[in-house]
Amino acid sequence: MQTLLFALEVSINGFMTGILYALVALGFVLIFKASGVFNYAQGVMVLFAALTLVGLQQGIVPFEHLINNLLGTSIHGFGWNMPTLLALLLTLLSMLLLAWLVERLILKHLVNQNPVILFMATIGLAYFLEGFGDLMWGADVKKLDIGIPVGISDTVEQATHEWFGYGFFIDRLDITASIVAALLVIGLTIFSQFSKTGRALRAVADDHQAALSVGISLRRIWVIVWSIAGLVALIAGIFWGTKSGVQFSLSLVALKALPVLMLGGLTSIPGAIVGGLLIGVGEKLFDFMIGSMIGGATENWFAYVVALVFLLFRPQGLFGEKIIERV
């Protein structure tokens, strides 16, 4: 009984991690649906958004290391903290700017190229953003705190203790993240179903040329989609950053969104959520039950291997559109 309850607790925690994976995966799906670009840089965008938020909030002077080296000065921060709301707004603005620049400088020039070429270009973008973010805000591990409650939820622990005689340890941050993720998905669904822009987005996702021929501007849609992906990245970055600090390994965690996508299907928003939950719960349970037998730390590869095996049997994923090839 004790083990069963413990396994249940592990899976609930996995569920919460899965929601965070799903948040990252959502950004991938949005961009893939609208532009057919598999945006490898989404993970780094999460990192970049979190870095920018922390940097602004803590009043770090952009490029201070570089300036210090160039001019021989020793600037170290503005010496004030920006209000969280203002920092959030400015970060959002910089993500919008990034979306616009990406369309301007990269996507525009690669229209009609092989998807693989676009994929490699986003790997280049990922490298650029990684270096740029570190250069701008410094590479040290930063603590992100924008007032989201963290730590063990006492209410849940007491309640479960009364029911089962075993208190569940669940982080309050994870609970907040789940609620925000649910709201985000509902919001995005409403946006894409009921607004004019949302309809245009779906039209572009269905068929680029048909969308162009009825007068939808592809480039405008791309900027919008990348901006939404930037917003999703910012939200994911806030939660991941609060959970484990803002640092380089954040982009590696975000890489896990790739197997999540493979599992859920590249073109489906519900797929991203379901895939994220499956991977989150699966990797925690696998590590809990089998991991100790084979040396532990299986979380590093479990998701990828599941995706690989799964792809063998169902290449389009759980909810993806069937891949049809025409000669």
Place this chain on the structure above:
Amino acid sequence: MFYREVGEFKTSYPHDSGSFSIRLDKYGYYFILFIAFVVIPLMINDYWASAVLVPFLVWAIASLGLNILTGHCGQISLGTGGFMAVGAYSCYKLMTSFPDLNVIFCIILSGLITAGVGILFGIPSLRIKGFYLAVATLASQFFLVWLFNRFPWFYNYSASGQISTPERSVFGILVTGPNVDPWAQYMICLLFAFGLAWGCRNLTRGSLGRKWMATRDMDIAAEIIGVNLLHAKLSAFAISSFYIGIAGALFFSVYLGAVEATEAFGINQSFLVLFMIIIGGLGSILGSFIGAAFMVLFPVLLKNILVGWWEWDAAIATHLEFISVGILIIVFLIFEPHGLAQLWRLLKQKLRLWPYPH
């Protein structure tokens, strides 16, 4: 003008389809070989060997391997680091289990082992392609590195979790271990690089290479004209992994001497090799070498200038390196998707006509 073809008559088919059918090309090639095999070993010192030439040759072999898979057969792989780890660890196990076996055979055998692992991870390529496959190969990257970290048998239960190469010699000349001469280190890498590049050239212009290229250009069409996709894709995975395995074995035994799986064979190495072939030129042997040279020299140069001359922080140099590599990749993909090798081809074309416009 510079590139004279006048008076060269091709009188037989072998002559016409030779790798270097223009005489000037051939002499240039011999000249480079002469420099590589005779001049450099006489002049090499420790710094040049360990910072530039040996890593250049090792990465060139790895990018030859990835170029077979990605450039010729069109299958993207992000698992290069993992396959290099297979090469390195099997080389280590072979060297320590069979101390009498010549190190050359150890390296070749570890290439063969890697080829086997490559086939295993190549099986999904029969069902999926494009970036689906790229993600599937990420599985090999993370799984293999985890495997070598977690099972102490692979690193002979050493306390640090590192593997370090024992001293081995070929014909009485020490080639691995801490006391090795720079020229011997360089020579063994050069021999492998030369042999493998020669093999790659002849494979890719033969029937196997044509099958690969047909698969790359359009797999359904290739299947219809009678290319066996199973055979083409898996052979590409096997041969590419063979090359990458040898690169990994050399990387560990000759170049670094002691490695730890997470650090030496992480996902960044996979990207590094991918960048080499994008910048150098997809599907080109010369491109593999140019790309490797570029990606090895560029950080060294940047570091020397920024840290050595201008005395900036090393961290800033690293960040700038990331930024400029990212920009370069995008610029190359936009303006010259065939890489530096294509620029060289265009230059040759121009030189043939210069100074006349047509």
